[in-house]
Amino acid sequence: MRDILDAVASGELSPAEAEAKLAGYTTTGAGRFDAARETRRGVPEAILAEGKTPDETATLAAAAVETSGRALITRASHAHVDAVKAMLSDADIDSDPRARTIVATEPGFERPTIDASVGIVTGGTSDAEAAGEAAAVLREMGASTERIEDVGVAHLGRVLDHLETLREMDVLIVAAGREGALPTVVAGLVNTPVIGLPVSTGYGHGGDGEAAMLGMIQSCTVLSVVNVDAGYIAGAQAGLIARAVADARDD
Structure with missing residues (x-):
């Protein structure tokens, strides 16, 4: 503790950095940022912009950097992007309007690397938002990803055309709306872990993702399922599996 206090006194550490080292989190006017989550859990903390004002989101982003x-940052609007860019003018900022994600890094930031591959599969173009959120998390965790898009079960030939690639992946995330059949089909064709990501696409009864989630939970093939539109959770879980695969290879 004395070393940390000395570092603050000398200007080597900011009070926020010192709080993060001592408590594991730092406190801002917009809430607390869990700075130790990646070390503790192996998954980078995410700032959920939905429900937060642009200024609150930017304040937490500044604390995170x-x-x-x-x-x-997940579930971000254009206003959130503008606020983060304004507050973090010296940071490197990458935003994906389709996935609604923002990643801001200090200059020279080095991401970890994982020697494992994750396939991200979508039933249709409408599933791209949740799939993109998963991809953003995996990128920050260091896993390599490959997107296989628009291969829904309305034409099984579309997914079968990619079967060789699917079988080469260490982990698969399969996003689908409607009745959520695609993860079940894929899981029956590969010997790799499959994470079903139900998406709130479709219409009519159950079109809010409920039918997709229930279909995946009732799958007769073996797969795991996350909540509706939970791209962050799917990406984080796939990243943890990918890291375990990479560690096993090293051993």
Whole structure:
């Protein structure tokens, strides 16, 4: 503790950085940022912009960059992007309007690397938002990803055309709306872990993702399922599996 206090006194550490080292989080006027989550859990903390004002989101992003070198923001609007860019003018900022994600890093930030591959499969173009959120998390965790898009079960030939690639992946995330059949089909064709990501696409009864989630939970092939539109959770879980695969290879 004395070393940290001395570092603050000398200007080597900011008070926010010191708080993060001592408590594991830093406190801002917009809430607390869990700066130790990646070290503790192996998954980068994400700032959920939905429900937060642009200024609140930017304030938390600034705390994240200051204490961990990076801010990962999900469910962001154009206004959130503008606020983060204005507050973090010296940071490197990458935003994906389709996935609604923002990643801000301090100059020279180095991401980890995982020697494992994750396939991200979508039933249709409408599933791209949740799939893109998963891809953003995996990128920050260091796994390589490959997108296989628009291969829904309305024409099984589309997914069968990619079967060789699917079988080469270490982990698969399969996003689908409607009745959620695609993860079940894919899981019956590969010997790799499959994570079903139900998406709130479709219409009519159950079109809010409920039918997709129930279909995946009732799958007769073996797969795991996350909540509706939970791209962050799917990406994080796939990243943890990918890291375990890479560690096993090293051993």
